[in-house]
Amino acid sequence: MYSYLKTTFLFFILVIFSSCIDKKDNLKPSPSDRPNILFIMSDDHAYQAISAYSDHLIQTPNIDRIGKEGIVFTNASVTNSICAPSRATILTGKHTHINGKVDNLMPFDTTQVTFPQLFQKAGYETAMFGKLHFGNNPKGVDEFMILPGQGNYINPDFITKNGDTTIVGYATDIITDMTLNWLEEKRNPEKPFMLMYLHKAPHRPWWPTPEKFREFYGKELPLPESLFDDYSNRGPAAKRAEMNLLTHMKYSYDTKVWPETIKQMGEVLPEVPDLVQAFNNIVDRMTDEQKALYKPLLDSIGNDFKKRWPSMSDEEKMIWKYQRYMQDYLGCISSVDDNVGRVLDYLDTSKLAENTLVVYTSDQGFYLGEHGWFDKRFIYDESFKTPLLIRWPNKIQAGITNAEMVQNLDFAQTFLEAAQIDVPDDMQGESLMPLLTGKHGDWTRDAVYYxxxxxxxxxxxxxxxxxxxxxxxxxxxxxxxxxxxxxxxxxxxxxxxxxxxxxxxxxxxxxxxxxxxxxxxxxxxxxxxxxxxxxxxxxxxxxxx
CATH class of the missing domain: 3.30.1120.10 (Arylsulfatase, C-terminal domain)
Structure with a gap:
């Protein structure tokens, strides 16, 4: 009898021990252990136009809120300052010479694994709404509605799993509506989510809503110190670039002067035919109601231009273009900020905020008249640096700044580590987790590559x-x-x-x-x-x- 009881007891202990080993070997974090990831990215949003960095151009209280409740990185940068390559680097955690997307023309290597695929495989629900800018079928995404290519600000088309569709309205508002609808109605509340909320704005040609157009038109913005840079103390690259406000910014496509008004100026103002047609295409997309809202504003711009043009010096033309550019650019950003606020408010009211890591960034920086330029591409700061604000309640100390050299190359690894998902060995970035959680001694990078x-x-x-x-x-x-x-x-x-x-x-x-x-x-x-x-x-x- 004693032998039988002893054998039974040892067997019982062995079963329990084996069960514990099995559970340990197959231990996976429960949904409540893993944070939701909300990745918010705009297109060409200069850090100079976020009041968390500088309030000399605009107030962005909702984007700032992410930094106030988390961390603001002041030395965040990109590996290649142009739209599609930046996005490919973010998705793969690899430099563009590895993922193949070295420029907007070269194809992406579709054999590359993207971080949404790894989230999906690990049991996350994944979604993407807005501007991807390459590929019509993003991998690892359960649901998506993306703009084809650059997309349109007004009445945009969208690519979906069920075919293309056109939605009447303004792109920034629509992309937010899609995002909130998915959060409220479509996602599985039993699963953590990885959501990519991707704005077209403020990409060229900078069309604000009629309301923001009225709000910002006529505002006089401060001139950048280097607006009239003559590039004399650098090499040939700065002089060769074709993105000078005076020389290369177009009166019709960029500053919204009616093409008919341009024609009245005669041969003095040759405009690029393709860009004139692009302007007309934007207006043609509008409904009659939308045209009625925009027309008085466009008429005012044209009348002001016609009145000023005969006596304007080159310096005055440069300043006029800069002001028009900034008024429209900042109007677009103001809409982004309003809509980011809508999403943050939803996270609060739905009690999702406490377990959601929120990121706000841009696909690169942008010139806002510095060196006389618009656009990006250079390693110089206004192009190379990008905004990066991250909030993660109870993980990131609120209201801190960090000046370490971080890059968009690091996002994939950071999200994967936060979600307790194994990081592939061939990713090239470094997880930002030590910087987010106060373990700065574990961060060793002192230089980045571009x-x-x-x-x-x-x-x-x-x-x-x-x-x-x-x-x-x-x-x-x-x-x-x-x-x-x-x-x-x-x-x-x-x-x-x-x-x-x-x-x-x-x-x-x-x-x-x-x-x-x-x-x-x-x-x-x-x-x-x-x-x-x-x-x-x-x-x-x-x-x-």
Whole structure:
């Protein structure tokens, strides 16, 4: 009898122990253990136009709220400052020379695994609404409604799993409506979610709603200090770029002067026919009711332009274009901020906020008249740096800032670690979790790598790669030149003086060149790969080099 009881007891203990081992080996976090992820990204939203960074242009209380309740990164940047490549880097956690999307023309390598796929596989419900900008069937997404290509501000078309559709209204409002509808009506409340809420705004050609148009038209915005930069203290790249407000911004397409008014100015104002047609296409998309709201505003712009034009100097034309540009650009951002507020309010009222990691960022920075420019592409700060604000209640201390060198390359790893999902070994970024949770000693990166490829092409920004630290920026422009530029970020924050040849910086050049080569090796970039992408680009563009 004793032997039987002893055997039974040992068997019972063994079963319990085996069960514990099995549970430990197969332990997965419950939905309540894993945060929801809400990734909010706008298109071409300059950090200078977010009041958490600077309030000299606009107040953005709702976007700021994310930073006030979390963290604001002041040295966040991109690996390649152009729309589709930036998005490919975010989705894959890899530099563009690895995922194939080096520019807006080159195809994305569809064999690459994206982080939404990993979330979906790990039991998250996934959705994407708004602007993806490449591919019509995003991988790893349970539900999506995305704009084709750049999309339209007014009465936009959308690609869905069930076919294309057109929705009457304003893109920023519609994308938010879709997002809220999914959160309220369609998602499975038993599962954590990973939601990508992606705005078209404030991408060119900057069409605000009629209400925001009225609010911002006529406002006089402060001029940037470098508006009339003559590029005299840099290399040929700045002078060659075609994104100067005076020379390259169009009166009709960009500043909203009626094409008929332009024609009345005669041959003095040649406009690009394709862009004139693009302006007309936007107006043609409007309903009669929408046209009635926009027409008085467009008439006012045209009348003001006609009255001023005969006596305007080049300097006055530059300023006029800048003001028109900023009025429309900021009007678009104001709508983004309003709609971000709608989503944040929903998270609060639905009790989702406490377990939701919220990110606000842009696909890159943008020039708001600095150096006389609009657009992006350069390694210079206004293009290279991007806004990044993150909120995660009970994980991130509220109201802090961080100046570490972080990149969009890091987003995928960060989200995966936060969700307790294994990170693939071939991802190239670093998780921001140490910086989010106060473990700064675990963060070791002191420099980031940048590479821009799309040349010769629109805006003619020359190919270049470089390294950026908190103190310095070293860039190598190549293809049809061999030019180096070095900027002292502490003493020359506007990056107006290339000190590469200055003897005082000789040791810095040597040190940074060594670090740059180490980074290129670490990330798998090389001169041979550069030539490969040059050949592909030139073949696609019908160019010889």
């Amino acid at each position: 590479h821009y490829y799309e040349y010769p092409a629109e805006h003619q920004v020359m190919r270049h790669y470089g390294i950026v630290t908190k103190e310095f920026k070293l860039a190598h422009f190549y293809y049809d030149v061999d030019v180096w530029e070095l900027y002292d970020r502490q003493n020359d924050p506007q990056e107006l003086h290339n000190v590469f040849e200055d003897p005082k910086y000789a040791d810095v050049v040597v040190q940074l060149k060594g670090k740059l080569e180490a980074l290129r090796s670490q990330y798998g970039d090389s001169d041979e790969l550069n030539q490969h992408y040059i050949d592909l680009h030139n073949e696609r563009m019908g160019l010889k080099h």
